[in-house]
Amino acid sequence: MRVALLYPEVYDMARFREERKEFPPFGVLYLAAVCERAGHEVAIEKVTPDRTRLDLTGFDAVGFSLASSATYGFMLRARRQSAIRDDALVMVGGVHCNFYPESSLRDFQAHVATDGESEETILALLDQHRGGSPANVPGILYLDGDQVRRTPRRPLLRDIDALPLPARHLLPREDIVISDRLAGTDLPMAHVMFSRGCPFPCSFCAAGQTRIQYRSGASALTELEHLVEAYGIEGFAIVDDNFIVARRKVGDICDHIAHLRLRWSALSRVDTVDENLVARMARAGCIEIKYGMESGSEQLLKAMRKNTRRAQIKRAVHMANDAGIEAKVFVIHGFPGEDAATTEETVSLLQELGATVSRVSLFRFVPLPGTEVYENADLYGVRGTHLQPDWDGDWEKFHIHHNTRRWWGNDQEWEEIETSHTRLRNFVESGWNAQG
Ligand code: SF4
Numbered sequence: 001m002r003v004a005l006l007y008p009e010v011y012d013m014a015r016f017r018e019e020r021k022e023f024p025p026f027g028v029l030y031l032a033a034v035c036e037r038a039g040h041e042v043a044i045e046k047v048t049p050d051r052t053r054l055d056l057t058g059f060d061a062v063g064f065s066l067a068s069s070a071t072y073g074f075m076l077r078a079r080r081q082s083a084i085r086d087d088a089l090v091m092v093g094g095v096h097c098n099f100y101p102e103s104s105l106r107d108f109q110a111h112v113a114t115d116g117e118s119e120e121t122i123l124a125l126l127d128q129h130r131g132g133s134p135a136n137v138p139g140i141l142y143l144d145g146d147q148v149r150r151t152p153r154r155p156l157l158r159d160i161d162a163l164p165l166p167a168r169h170l171l172p173r174e175d176i177v178i179s180d181r182l183a184g185t186d187l188p189m190a191h192v193m194f195s196r197g198c199p200f201p202c203s204f205c206a207a208g209q210t211r212i213q214y215r216s217g218a219s220a221l222t223e224l225e226h227l228v229e230a231y232g233i234e235g236f237a238i239v240d241d242n243f244i245v246a247r248r249k250v251g252d253i254c255d256h257i258a259h260l261r262l263r264w265s266a267l268s269r270v271d272t273v274d275e276n277l278v279a280r281m282a283r284a285g286c287i288e289i290k291y292g293m294e295s296g297s298e299q300l301l302k303a304m305r306k307n308t309r310r311a312q313i314k315r316a317v318h319m320a321n322d323a324g325i326e327a328k329v330f331v332i333h334g335f336p337g338e339d340a341a342t343t344e345e346t347v348s349l350l351q352e353l354g355a356t357v358s359r360v361s362l363f364r365f366v367p368l369p370g371t372e373v374y375e376n377a378d379l380y381g382v383r384g385t386h387l388q389p390d391w392d393g394d395w396e397k398f399h400i401h402h403n404t405r406r407w408w409g410n411d412q413e414w415e416e417i418e419t420s421h422t423r424l425r426n427f428v429e430s431g432w433n434a435q436g
Contacts, residue, residue, distance in 0.1 A: 001040050001041070001060040001061055001126050001129070001130075002040070002041045002042075002043075002058060002059045002060050002061075003032075003035050003040050003041065003042045003043070003059060003060065003061045003062075003063065003126065004042075004043050004044075004045055004056050004059040004061070004062045004063070005028040005031055005032055005042065005043070005044050005045070005063045005065060006028075006044075006045045006046075006047050006054070006062065006063065006064050006065060006075070006078060007025040007027070007028045007044065007045075007046060007047065007065040007067060008046075008047050008048075008065070008066075008067055008068065008071035008074065008075050009022075009046050009047065009048045009071075010022045010067065010068060010070075010071060023191035023237070023239050024166070024168065024171055024175055024176060024191060025044075025065060025067060026166055026191075026193045026239070027065050027067060027093075027094055027095075027118075028044055028063075028065050029044075029166030029167050029168060029170070029171075030119055030163055030164075030166050030167075031063065031065075031093075031118060031119060031122050032044055032166075032167035032170055033163065033164040033165060033166055033167040034119045034120075034122065034123060034163065034164060035122060035123070035126070036164075036167060037164050038123050038126070040126060042167065042170060043059070043170065044167070044170045044171060047071075047074060047075055047078045048074070049074045051078075052074055052077040052078040052081050052082070053078075053081040053082060054078060054081075054082040054083070055082070055083050056082050056083060056084045056085075056088070057083050057084065057085050059084075059085070059088055060085075060087075060088055060089065060129070061088060061089040061090075061091065061125075061126055061129060062082075062084050062088055062089070062090050062091070063090075063091040063092070063093060063122065064078070064079060064090075064091070064092045064093075064094075064108060064110070065093060065094040066092055066093065066094035066095065066096035066097045066104055067094045067095055067096070068095060068096060068398075069095075069096045069368070069369040069370075069395050069398045070395060070396050070397075070398045070399040070400075071396075072096055072395040072396075073394075073395050073396050076107055076108065079108045079109070079110075089111055089112075089125065089126070089129040090108065090109070090110045090111050090112075091110055091111065091112050091113070091114065091122070091125060092104045092105060092108045092110045092112075092113045092114070093113065093114035093118050093121075093122075095206065095370070096369065096370075097113050097114065097115075098114075098115060098116060098370075099206070099369055099370035100369070100370075101113040101114075101115050101141045101150075102141060102148050105141050105142070105143065105148060106143075106148070111134065111142060111143070112125060112134055112137075112140045112141065112142045113140065113141045113142075114139060114140055115139050115140060115141060115150070115153065115154075116139055116153060116154060116156075117139075117154065117156055117157060117196075118139070119157065119163060120139075120154060120157070121137060121138070121139045121140060121154060124136075124137040124138075125137055125140070134151070135149065135151060136151075137151060138151050138152050138153065138154040139151065139152075139153060139154030156197075156211060156213060157213065160196060160213050160214075160215055161215050161216050161218075161219040165222070165223050165226060166193075168190075168231075173231070176190055176231060177189070177190055177231045177232070177233060178190075181237060182235040182236075182237055182263060182264070182265060182287075182288075183263070183265050183287050183288035183326055183328075183358075183359075184326075184358070184359070185235065185263065185287070187233075187234040187235040187263055188231070188232060188233050188234055188235070189233055189234065189235035189236050189237060189263075190227050190231060190233045190236050190237075191236065191237050191238075191239045192220070192223060192224070192227070192236050192237070192238055192239070193238070193239055193240055194214065194215050194220050194238055194240055194243065194253055195212055195213060195214045195215065195240045195242075195243055195245070195249070196210075196212065196213045196240070197210035197211050197212040197213055197241075198210060198212060198241045198242040198245065199211065199212055199245065200242065200269065200306075201305045201372070202292075202304055202305050202306050202372075203303075203304055203305040203371060203372035203373050203380075204304055204332060204335060204365065204367075204368070204371055204372075204373055205241075205368075205371060206368050206369070206370040206371050207241040207242070212242075212245050212246065214246060214249040214250075214253075215253070216249075216252060216253075216256075217252040217253045217254075217255060217256030217257070218256055220253045220256060220257055221256045221257050221260070224236065224257055224260055224262060225260070228260065228262070233262065234262060234263065235262055235263040235264055235285075235287075236262060236264045237264065237265045237266075238264065238265065238266040238267070239267075240266070240267065241267065242267060242268065242269060242272075242292075243266040243267055243268060244266065244268035244269070244272045244273055244277070244289075245269075245272055247272070247274065247277045250277060250281070251277060251280050253284075254277075254280045254281050254283070254284035254286075255280070255284070257284055257285070258283055258284040258285065260285070261285060262285050263285050263286075263287045264284075264285050264286055264287065265286065265287060265288035265289070265290060265328075266281075266286065266288075266289060266290070267289075267290045267291075267292070268289050268290070268291055268292070268316075269291070269292055269308065270291050270292070270293065270308050270312045270313045270315070270316035270317075271308050271312045271316070273289070273316050273319055273320075274319075275319055275322075275323075278319050278320055278322075278323045278325065279323050281323070281325065282323040282324050282325050286325050287325060287326060288325060288326045288327070288328055288358070288359075289316075289320045289325055289326075289327055289328070290328040290329075290330065290361075291313070291316055291317065291320075291327060291328065291329050291330070292306070292329075292330050293313050293329035293330060293331055293349075294306050294308075294330065294331060294332045294335075295331065295332065295333075295335070295338075295342065295345070295346050296310060296313075296342075296345040296346035296347070296348060296349030296350065297338075297341075297342035297345040297346060298310060298345075299337070299342065300335055300337055300338060300342050303335065303336070303337050304332075304335055305372065310349055313329075313349065313353075314349075314352065314353065317329070317353055317356050317357055318356060321356050326358040326359070327356060327357050327358060328357065328358055328359040328360070328361065329350075329353070329357050329359075329360055329361070330361050330363065331346060331350075331360060331361070331362045331363065331424075331428070332363050332364070332365050333346070333362060333363070333364055333365065333417075333420070333421050333424055334364050334365035334407070334417050334421060335365045336365075336373070336380045336381055336382060336407075336408050336409075338365070338417060338420070339413070339416050339417070339420065340416055340419070340420045340423075343420035343421070343423060343424050344420075346424060347423070347424060347427050350427065350428070350431065354431075357432070358432075359432060360428045360431070360432045362424065362425060362428050363400055364400075364402075364403050364404070364421065365407065366398055366399065366400050366403045366405075366407070367380075367382045367384070367385060367398070367407055368398055368400070369385070369386070369395075369398055374387075375387070380408065381408045381409070382407050382408045383407065383408065384397065384405070384407060
């Protein structure tokens with residue numbers, strides 16, 4: 001079958017003011033890879049706010065990847081404005097769809113919405129489209145007349161090593177190899193994904209509370225060797241939400257790839273690293289660990305369910321430095337309960353860390369759909385979600401980039417948030433030169 005997979009363009013979120021390319025859409029790249037391996041012909045189409053009118057009449061199946069809620073609106077426009085054959089199978093999936101599959105199914109007038117990991121599901125759907133029934137495909141929602149039916153959940157893949165390499169060849173080379181993205185270097189690099197999921201419960205994050213699955217060291221090595229050979233990379237960034245959870249698995253990957261002498265970076269919590277592992281990562285070429293510091297206020301760290309402490313943040317940063325690895329930190333400002341005092345705690349922690357931190361990325365709090373805060377907005381005093389009575393229909397506002405919207409608090413509290421955010425931003429920009 002001829003299959004089109006559509007994904008929304010999103011921008012890298014690490015810079016203060018600059019819009020730049022995000023990493024490739026791994027969700028559709030893996031789906032495309034399994035479809036190609038099964039003999040289907042696949043095209044990947046990027047949708048942007050200015051590119052929503054596509055001619056998809058040449059395809060037997062069309063899948064919309066709802067990768068974020070902020071891009072839901074223009075993906076929906078793409079569904080309404082694009083030409084799709086009446087007999088084509090229309091599917092929706094992706095992060096937003098996993099949280100809200102029923103509304104996604106209805107809004108997109110899709111035949112099916114996938115629920116969770118979809119590599120096996122999409123193959124089964126393409127097979128059944130030749131004459132079966134969606135009722136026999138686990139892991140989906142589908143419309144039966146006006147009724148939405150849900151089939152049993154599909155268990156997570158037992159072995160993600162069994163997946164083919166992501167189908168990067170379906171994207172332009174410049175979307176794969178980038179040279180301004182690895183820890184302040186200009187090395188030609190690519191992005192990779194070595195694990196899926198994160199078991200932690202941070203209330204602001206949509207990635208948590210899922211079982212983490214790792215690829216083996218051998219599988220990671222195969223992909224990197226391919227990237228060196230086909231794209232000439234000299235470095236890579238691991239995009240996994242939280243790479244360092246299972247130290248044995250991370251160590252296995254490090255030991256397998258060390259001889260390639262590539263430079264790389266990864267994200268981590270501050271409380272899952274230890275000296276041994278960090279030294280192993282350094283030997284394997286790691287030059288930057290990006291830590292989710294979030295705040296210098298332990299009260300806020302607790303409210304965020306991050307449950308880390310200032311001492312752990314300092315220890316993790318120093319541990320990286322001692323191993324010769326740069327430490328970058330992510331900071332979130334404006335979580336419910338933030339005020340001038342908690343902001344000063346963040347400033348003071350950054351002051352203490354000083355030059356031991358090489359880069360800082362400062363974000364403003366946004367209640368991302370699917371998170372604990374979003375689902376329990378009233379409890380956190382948050383307004384503006386689609387689960388509340390005064391929903392305005394605007395999904396684009398859940399954009400983590402430059403978001404100045406007032407999500408909670410009265411006028412006075414918000415004024416304090418604005419003032420303290422300016423104070424923190426100026427402090428970060430003066431110390432770290434507004435870098436990403
Ligand atoms: S913020 Fe990091 S540790 Fe927390 S749930 Fe998200 S990915 Fe996991």
